[in-house]
Amino acid sequence: MSTAQGARARARTEITAAIKDEARRQLAAEGAAKLSLRAVARALGMVSSALYRYFPSRDELLTALIVDAYDSLGAAAETAEKQVHDAGPLHRWTTVCEAVRAWAMTHPHEYALLYGTPVPGYTAPQTTVQAASRVGLLLIAIARDAHRDGTLSAPALPADLHPEATRMAADLAPDLPPEAVAALVAAWAQLFGLIGFEVFGQFHGVVEHREPFFRQAALRLAQGVGLAC
């Protein structure tokens, strides 16, 4: 924060950043499972125990990487959307979807850290949730603009889902019709199903030309939430 810190504090933030950088490098290269505190320390020319001055455990280091990855993903999605922000909601939607997919393809291990198997005894700290919700908020914002322009035709909902949908709407987007919010949440999960299958190799031998396939699926996803043109 304040640049007018003592040399000690400055060194601390620098070393903390260096540790995260090296950890991120190893994460990108080998995956979270093979990320080793000792290897990080070795690469930085220090001894493993010294690293515990900066991160109290391996899981804490991983958590820091998770937050950074969520931010990186959110930033990628937001900058991509910003460039087509004046286009129609459908185009904005598919742009965001493709940006998320592109980020996942270029950061497969980070993606796995965010949306793959969770770490055994791990529960997301509060700092995570804000960073984690950026993509979702972006999709909601697109639907909100469409709703304001009157181009959002939310699909019908069965009666037994209505209370839950209104509850979700109150939490996530009070200005949107509950049916739209329910459809948005479902589309959100389905989007990461498509991306996860591609990143994790489930499409191997099944889908060959995955980019047009994904583009079409993202389009249908948008139509599923009622985004028209």
Next chain:
Amino acid sequence: MSTAQGARARARTEITAAIKDEARRQLAAEGAAKLSLRAVARALGMVSSALYRYFPSRDELLTALIVDAYDSLGAAAETAEKQVHDAGPLHRWTTVCEAVRAWAMTHPHEYALLYGTPVPGYTAPQTTVQAASRVGLLLIAIARDAHRDGTLSAPALPADLHPEATRMAADLAPDLPPEAVAALVAAWAQLFGLIGFEVFGQFHGVVEHREPFFRQAALRLAQGVGLAC
């Protein structure tokens, strides 16, 4: 295979099964990351090196568990479908979806093994693919029956996806229209997106009453592939 084997061979298959059972127990209890060969050996009263007579590595043991898990999931889906096999395709579809979800909820760690982060240097051996495709084949069969009855109205497809769709159709279901196959594959991935988000806790604090939510999403998935009544 043949029951008329020597005592030695019989003991081998028995011990192999016991190892897998204990490993499965530990997998279900703690997750794949914490599955330890030494702990398995300890629980079975043998020494860790003896276990290598039966599985050449930890990854091979995990692979065996993966195949079993795929079979367990496939069997659960198939038996659920069998009980509503005479109903309409829509009902059959949602039944299969809900059976897959139920299996995932009761076997979260096995689910993570199948559809979560893949093991670092792991590529699925040929023995896996057959077991892995059972759920997909079930969904295809439902669409096939609907197509035969004339109740399958496949959605339109952009021109650039047509060659890929016909290629997928030729591989997966030559008797179905390519648009239907493309929609099926997308729905397949999206289904596991919904389930994965629920199993991995991504819906925590977002979706509360997840069963009706999922039921509705599965229904819309079916409509997305063109299943009518």
Next chain:
DNA sequence: ACACGGACGAGAGCAGTGCTCTTGCTATGG
């Protein structure tokens, strides 16, 4: 009937891991 080869279990050991504790050193704030 017997001898030999192969399967087997046990144990020691290697290289690696996360994490803790103690020991000095050094920079910072009162």
Next chain:
DNA sequence: CCATAGCAAGAGCACTGCTCTCGTCCGTGT
């Protein structure tokens, strides 16, 4: 100016996957 706090280093503990060796015992072929 000095006590205190932060810091790096090293040793060490309890694990892990995996390898190698060494007796032993079973099953098969001669």
